[in-house]
Amino acid sequence: MQQSTLKAIQAHAVADYPRECCGLIVATAGGEAYVACRNVATTPSEHFILPAEDYAAVEDEGPILALVHSHPNASAAPSDADRVMCEVSGLPWHIVSVGQCTGAEPECGDLQSIEPCGYVAPLVGRQFAHGILDCYTLVRDFLARELGIHLSDYEREDDWWEKGQDLYSLERLSAEGFELIEGAPQRGDMVLMQIRSPVPNHAGVYLGDGQMLHHMHGRLSEVITYGGMWAERTRYIVRHKEAVRV
Numbered sequence: 001m002q003q004s005t006l007k008a009i010q011a012h013a014v015a016d017y018p019r020e021c022c023g024l025i026v027a028t029a030g031g032e033a034y035v036a037c038r039n040v041a042t043t044p045s046e047h048f049i050l051p052a053e054d055y056a057a058v059e060d061e062g063p064i065l066a067l068v069h070s071h072p073n074a075s076a077a078p079s080d081a082d083r084v085m086c087e088v089s090g091l092p093w094h095i096v097s098v099g100q101c102t103g104a105e106p107e108c109g110d111l112q113s114i115e116p117c118g119y120v121a122p123l124v125g126r127q128f129a130h131g132i133l134d135c136y137t138l139v140r141d142f143l144a145r146e147l148g149i150h151l152s153d154y155e156r157e158d159d160w161w162e163k164g165q166d167l168y169s170l171e172r173l174s175a176e177g178f179e180l181i182e183g184a185p186q187r188g189d190m191v192l193m194q195i196r197s198p199v200p201n202h203a204g205v206y207l208g209d210g211q212m213l214h215h216m217h218g219r220l221s222e223v224i225t226y227g228g229m230w231a232e233r234t235r236y237i238v239r240h241k242e243a244v245r246v
Helices: 003-016 052-059 080-089 135-147 170-175 228-233
Strands: 022-028 031-037 064-072 093-099 107-114 178-180 190-193 202-208 211-214 222-225 234-240
Touching: 003 022, 003 031, 003 064, 003 093, 003 107, 022 052, 031 052, 052 064, 080 093, 080 107, 135 202, 135 211, 170 178, 190 228, 228 234
Parallel strands: 064 093
Antiparallel strands: 022 031, 022 064, 093 107, 178 234, 190 202, 190 234, 202 211, 211 222
């Protein structure tokens, strides 16, 4: 990375603080350049969403070399979500930390870089990032890795359940190949729970022996005992038609 590119990244990170900035490094006819893009996330201090139209506009200037974003009030160490999305993008990622001391102007700290390397997030102990690593992602990953069942992915807004959306509707689940079950659950069944929401808004995977794998906002994914409050909040349990009956 050229020094002029780094300075442009740092200037953007400081200007957008306390929001996460995001942008792209591109090989233009005049040489390497950093192009600042918009962060259209609804919670921009926590994550970023770089619009497809911004990406396309930069791509018109030349080959894209890397994606850049900042970590406000945090180190530049990549999160699990950063690593996952780096794999999806197929590009190197550069992450710059930016913070502010009381009475001082924001300034940048360290910069760290990652490249696609085949990373996959662990099922247990992954960090939460809505829409990237959340309860639905965990169910998808478990079914794909453990049972060879592949579910569709869906774009989902923060607090989608409060905006008239229903990610876990029985109609959608049926289209994915799930069926309602009665009686005792088996390994691989999807547990749909309703937590302070007008519709079911949390999902887990039953593992057998009274254990459930799930991922709550602000926590690492974990295996818990299925019962008590989780059973009380369960609205239905579904089983995929490709799951082996036991």
